[in-house]
Structure formats: structure tokens, C-alpha cells
Amino acid sequence: MNKIYFIILLIGLLSACIEVVDLDVEETPHELVVNCFFTENQPFVVNVSRLTTYPDLTDRNLEDATVSIYENDILLGTLTHTENGNYTRKSILPVQGNMYSIKVEVPGFPTATASDTIPEKVFIQECNYKPNAGVDEEGDPYGEITTSFTDSPNAKYYAIQLYTRWEKPLYDPYGNPTGSEVIWYPIEQSSFDPVILAEGITKTDYCTYFVFNDALFSNKKYKLAVNASSEYDPNNTVQVLLETGTVNYYHYRKSLLKHEPYSYEDPFKPYAPVPMYSNVSDGQGIFSGYQRDIYYLNFSD
Incomplete structure (x- = not known):
């Protein structure tokens, strides 16, 4: 009987030590992740994925993006999805000295944009x-x-x-x-x-x-x-x-x-x-020459 009473008393003491604490955990932004390093006379290869928390192990790559490339503010065209969230188009080749911009649109996400150029080559x-x-x-x-x-x-x-x-x-x-x-x-x-x-x-x-x-x-x-x-x-x-x-x-x-x-x-x-x-506006990642x-x-x- 004394043993049962002691267990009940111990449970009561432990319960009294429990305190509910509200943590202000920052939510992961609902944004696109756009990554592309580009160089002279090589097709753009752009990877598009979504920003998410670590426990989310589902595929983060996105296959329904509209990826547009501009040269000096003039639209060159859109890229085609190949696999694993990668988009490219063989006919769109950057050259040194021009400014290139990217616009990535995916339903339900803010439109991500970025701009950069290609520097001079040093040998x-x-x-x-x-x-x-x-x-x-x-x-x-x-x-x-x-x-x-x-x-x-x-x-x-x-x-x-x-x-x-x-x-x-x-x-x-x-x-x-x-x-x-x-x-x-x-x-x-x-x-x-x-x-x-x-x-x-x-x-x-x-x-x-x-x-x-x-x-x-x-x-x-x-x-x-x-x-x-x-x-x-x-x-x-x-x-x-x-x-x-x-x-x-x-x-x-x-x-x-x-x-x-x-x-x-x-x-x-x-x-x-x-x-x-990151130099991507309304998103994360890098777009750089x-x-x-x-x-x-x-x-x-």
C-alpha cells in the first residue's frame, strides 16, 4: 500500500513540474529557389526548386515553372524542363558584356527575378x-x-x-x-x-x-x-x-x-x-556569370 501511495505522489510531483512554453518558431518563407551559374557561349542551365524545412523529404524540384531569359531587357525566350528541376535551351547562349535577367514563374509562388553579366576572362x-x-x-x-x-x-x-x-x-x-x-x-x-x-x-x-x-x-x-x-x-x-x-x-x-x-x-x-x-529577388539562390x-x-x- 505504501509503495502505491509513493508512486501516486511521485507522479503528482512530476506533473507539477511540467510547464507549457510557447515558442515563436519562424516559418519557412514560401519562395522559389533559383540556381544558375552561366558562362560565355554555353546554354543556361537553371535549377528551380522550392524552399522548405529539413523534415520535408519530398522532392523539392519543380517541373511546372516558366523560366524566361532576357538580354539587355529584351526577351530571348523561355527554357524547357529536362529533368530534376533543370531548365535549359541550346539556342540561348550568353556572351560577355551583355546584361542577362531571369524571371521564374510558378503557380502559387512569388515571381523570382535576378540579373547579372559575364566578366572578362583572365588567362x-x-x-x-x-x-x-x-x-x-x-x-x-x-x-x-x-x-x-x-x-x-x-x-x-x-x-x-x-x-x-x-x-x-x-x-x-x-x-x-x-x-x-x-x-x-x-x-x-x-x-x-x-x-x-x-x-x-x-x-x-x-x-x-x-x-x-x-x-x-x-x-x-x-x-x-x-x-x-x-x-x-x-x-x-x-x-x-x-x-x-x-x-x-x-x-x-x-x-x-x-x-x-x-x-x-x-x-x-x-x-x-x-x-x-542570394541575388534573387522574391526568392533564394544565385544567378551569376x-x-x-x-x-x-x-x-x-
Whole structure:
């Protein structure tokens, strides 16, 4: 009897500790997400999806959008849906120097719009590789890749990225080799270069790309230095990608660079995402132009 009385008393005490708290949770905006990086003489490829909360695991891509492209405020045409919310049209090709605008309409959503242009292309003049340039904080050796280029008055924002080449073996359904497929995948890099450090990157940060501006080398030739692990095959070819972008390109890719390192699994890098930059009015995402030059470098050079 005493045991039953004690249980009833305990339930009463616990019930008395329950307090209803009203939380003011911000609702997810009912907006479109429009993403497109475009470059000279390549068809626009625009992805259209909807903004939603994380627990909503349904397909976010939208297939019923009307995507219109304008050049200097003149309608060039509408894009056609292909798959997974992607819209394109082979006959609509942007060129450097013109202003391009996009209008995305989906029933039940605010109309999303954005505008941008394509900057001037800057060419890589030379790349060099220095093996065993140093060791990182874990004692592993790394090599240094220097990329030389001359800044243009019409270019201000840049990105650099490294890709390594891998020949993936191919097999038939019976497991017999049938050849190989060349795949390029990004190399993680670090940098001590003052131009990179000025962007808030530390010497211990490893990224698959860096973005930077020309504040320290405006209208001058510059030799940018980044580090890559020496574990890569010295006989393998590496792609060095130098991209020039608009201010929208720069801010979006920089915010993405800050956003990506956070992890919900690592207690030392708690998942607190950085807000993403967007130039889309009445929506989210990015619509931005860029140019790219590619230099093929052998690590044995």
C-alpha cells in the first residue's frame, strides 16, 4: 500500500513540474529557389526548386515553372524542363558584356527575378609545381602550386580550384574489364598566400577551392601560391582552374565556403550554417556569370 501511495505522489510531483512554453518558431518563407551559374557561349542551365524545412523529404524540384531569359531587357525566350528541376535551351547562349535577367514563374509562388553579366576572362600564363615545399601540422609533406596571371581592369573577383585525373576501370556485367573512364575530382588545398589569408582563410584551412579579390594586386601580374598534398601521383596530370566572376559570384561562393565546413557530427565544428548569399529577388539562390581558364599541369613539372 505504501509503495502505491509513493508512486501516486511521485507522479503528482512530476506533473507539477511540467510547464507549457510557447515558442515563436519562424516559418519557412514560401519562395522559389533559383540556381544558375552561366558562362560565355554555353546554354543556361537553371535549377528551380522550392524552399522548405529539413523534415520535408519530398522532392523539392519543380517541373511546372516558366523560366524566361532576357538580354539587355529584351526577351530571348523561355527554357524547357529536362529533368530534376533543370531548365535549359541550346539556342540561348550568353556572351560577355551583355546584361542577362531571369524571371521564374510558378503557380502559387512569388515571381523570382535576378540579373547579372559575364566578366572578362583572365588567362593563366604559367603554372609551376614545387614538391616537398613543407609539412603540415600533422607532419605530412605537401607541394606548392604557383599560378601566374595578370589582373584586368574589368576583372576583380576570382576563384582557384585544382582537379586530379583518375582513370576509373569499367567492366561488363560479367566482371570482365572493358576499358576505363577519365574522371576529374577536386583536390583539397591550403594556402599561406597573403591574398587568400586576406579573405579570412587560415593557414590550417583545407578547401576544395578558394575565392579572392584583386585588392592586393589590382592591374598587376600576380603569382598565387596554394598547397596540395604530396600523396598525389607525381606522374598524374592536374587541372588548375582559374575563374573570374561578378560580385554576386564572389559573395555566393564565399558564403558557401564558410557554410560547408560546419558539421552536425563534429562537436568542435557544430552545425550552425552560415546564411547563404542570394541575388534573387522574391526568392533564394544565385544567378551569376563567370569565366574559366584551365591549365594542365603535371606534378613532375
